Amino acid sequence: MAHDFSGPVNVFHERRLPETATPAGHAALIHAYDLPVPVPRNLSAIGTRHRIIEGDGWRIYTPRHAPEATLEGHLTFALKYEGLDLAVLKRLFMAVKASEIADLVRLKPTGVYTRRIWFLYEWLLGKKLNLPDADRVTSVDVVDTELQFAGTGESSARHRVRNNLPGTPEFCPLVFKTAALDEFIGQDLKERARAVVSEVPKDLLARTAAFLLLKDSKSSYVIEGERPPQDRIQRWGRAIGEAGRVPLDEAELLRLQRIVIGDERFVKLGLRSEGGFVGEHDRETRRPIPDHISARPKDLASLVKGLIAFDHTAENELDPVIAAAALAFGFVYIHPFEDGNGRIHRYLMHHVLARRGFNPPGVHFPVSAAILDRIDEYRSVLESYSSRLLPLVQWEPTEQGNVNVLNDTGDFYRFFDATPHAEFLYACVRKTIDEDLPNETNFLKNFDQFRAGIESMIDMPERTLNNLFGFLRQNGGRLSKRALENEFAELTPDEVSKIEELYSSSFGDAESA
Structure with a gap:
């Protein structure tokens, strides 16, 4: 059977080309064999000019790059110029x-x-x-x-x-080499973090690490729109602190889910036995309005096995941050559990970085806090694949307001382009090393100086001292009229003046750190 490899077009799968050109490589194969796959982020075509043009996710090659309009011609072009898209290749091989x-x-x-x-x-x-x-x-x-x-x-x-x-046929995301990733890798952030830590006294480093763990745990819940009690935040912080100590397996994932959920009465633990989606419900009909549809329950055992195998393979091969991004975002797209997926997804970033020795000993980067600071970008990265996957998922609503997936979608979770995810995670890791780690260390140094000054002046319990610091911080280094008339009415004007001077000398311009 002959297949139509198409001629010049202006639009391909609702994506405009920079100029009229003939699809080549993966794009040509998707068209010729009518492959139901997420369209790759970057596509190729053959134009009429004698220079390569790039833009809007397209690379327009010159006529001399044109492949033969055959299966072999476009497959060879794809491997030579575009790299591997395993989802496209698998569906193609199933079609021929x-x-x-x-x-x-x-x-x-x-x-x-x-x-x-x-x-x-x-x-x-x-x-x-x-x-x-x-x-x-x-x-x-x-x-x-x-x-x-x-x-x-x-x-x-x-x-x-x-x-x-870097993976197995059950799970193998791939990451393209880009200028941004080359730059991140060239900065040797692992050694930069060790240089920052080497200048911090051990007792101060321990306190810094403890605060960063708590900050990361709290941020991870905030990302999910939750405000759990402090004991749950601390329990999850302790779990993050243990990340990387044991190899990943299904038992470890289930252990993490139990810690995240806490109350098991209304959540079924373990792999989902029903569909899953991320999104809203129609207010009147309760029909799902998905932004992302999770993997089918029947595919979960294989996908989780693939995740675990990928993690074990990546331990000695892939760059740690790239491996962490591929594993963690792959997990959250699969969404194997009823609840807790988001926090475990971010935990897996810690797991890979710690397991590979990327973190300085005893320190876990507050990746969730960095993600929270750039939450819109985080959602955009998640949607970079979800938005291309969603149109390929055929589903029907259930009576319980859930989704039931009707077609075979497993390969779309096994194989995806994790390049945007790796670039994003690298940016977050760099922020934690360049900003969060030194800022928190400096803050604790300054606070120790402030506390020593107060203790040399006034005998004050720790709780009261922390309250005093809180008032000063909230009011730009000055005690408010309300504080002076209530909690600190016993202070003399001279003491107030000295306290405010002490705060200024301790923190200076760093009071917002």
Whole structure:
């Protein structure tokens, strides 16, 4: 059967091109085989000019880049210029006959691209093509490390390739190499954090670390729109402090869910047995209005197994922050539990960073606090994939106001482009190292100076001293008339003046830190 690889277009899947051009690579394959997949963030086309044009998620190549209008032509173009989109490739391989792929390999048995295509077909579908093992030729990487981040790779003698995919067929997000990620990695934030910590006395560092844990725990609940009691915040903070101590497995995920939920009476613990979505309900009909639809219950066991395998593989291969982003955002898209997914998703960032030794010993970066500071960007990053996934999910409402997914969506949670997520998490980690860690340490130093000055002047209980500090901080370093007439009416004018001078000398311009 011949497939229409289309001609010049202005719009592709509701996305305008910078100029009229002919889709190529993944875009051409999606069109020709009518593949029901989330459209990749970045697409390619062949234009008429003799220079490459980029914009609005498109790269318009010159006529000399044009591939043959065939399955092999566009597959080769995709692997050469676009990198891997495993969701597109798997749906493509499901749509073509096995003999078509086998014929490509027979025609070019030593070809760099045909051997990669051959391996990917068997890896993604778990089916062996009717082909003899490859002749002895130089092995080639499955993932082009000029385009995407990859693992170290294990050789496949059958295909003469190095399988440097960072995950398994059950879960394998990929991240593209970008200028932003190159810059983050070049800054060596791991060593920068250690340099900051090395200048802090041990007792002060312990107090800083304890405050940052509490700050992160509280922020994680605030992101979810919750205001839990202090004991739950502290309990979750203690859990974050233990992140990375044990390898990830299903029992550990269930343990974390129990800590997050606390009260188990109205939430079924463990993997969901029903559908799930993020969004609202229509006020009148109670019909779901989803912003994101979670993975089907029947796919959860496989997806969670894939998450765990990815975490174990990433321990020694992927950059720690990139691995943390792929794992954590993959988890939240899957949404395996009825409740607690958001907090566990952010916990997994701590888990990977701590497990890989990215944090200085005893310190956990307040990633949730950094996320809360840029909450709109966080939601935008989440939607960078959810908005492309949602149109592909066929569903019906249930009587309970939930969703029942009608089509096979598992692959859309296994394979996604985690590049925006990695860039976002790196920005958050940098903020915690450059701002939160030194700011909190400086604040505690200044507070110790302030407390010592007060104690040398007046015998005051800790609770009263903290209250005094609170009034000064709220009022720009001055005691308000209300404070002077009530809680601190016993202070003399001279004491008030000295206290305000002490606050100013201790904190200066840092009173808002």
